[in-house]
Amino acid sequence: MVITLDDYLEIEQIRQLKYRYFRAVDCHDWTSLETCLAEDVKTSLDSGKYSFDCRTAFLDGLRAIMDRPTLLCKHQGHHPEIEILGPDKARGTWYLEDHVIDLEGDWMLHGTAFYQDEYIKRDGNWLIVSTGYRRVFETLTSPIPEQLKVTASLFDAPAPAVARQV
Secondary structure (H helix, E strand, O other), X not given: OOOOHHHHHHHHHHHHHHHHHXXXXXXOOHHHHHOOEEEEEEEEEOOOOEEXXXXXXXXHHHHHHHXXXXXXXXXXXXXXXXXXXXXXXXXXXXXXXXXXXXXXXXXXXXXXXXXXXXXXXXXXXXXXXXXXXXXXXXXXXXXXXXXXXXXXXXXXXXXXXXXXXX
C-alpha cells in the first residue's frame, strides 16, 4: 500500500481529532467533544460496558458518569495506526492509558486498552463515527491510600487575583 503526502495530511487531521477527543473528555468539555463526533456515532467503551447509539446519548451518558469536579481523569492515546480507506473514510487503532481518581467514591483506576475507531469526513471535517475499546488490563485501588493527596485540579476554583503594587 502506497501512502501519499495527501494521506499523511489526512492522517494528521485524524490525529488532531482524537487528541481533541481525549482533551475534551478529561476537561469535561462536552461542547468540544460534540464537535469531534458524528451525529450517528456508535460507541462500545470498556468492552461494551458503555455503549451508545448516537452522539446525544453518548454525551448524556458521559455527563452522567463524569460531570463532577471530584472525578479526575487522564486519557492518553498514543501509537496510532491510521489507515485511509477512501476520500471520506478511515479507521484507526490507538493505545490508551487512562488514570481515574474519584474523590467522592474513594477509588482510583489505572488501565490500558486498545481503541478501535472509524472516521468519516463530512463537510471537509473528520469526525469519529464509531469508537470503542477493549481492556488490556485495569487495576482498581479502593479506598484511595491516605498518603495520596490531590494537591491541584483543573476543576479547583481559581485563586483570587492579588493586586500588585508598583
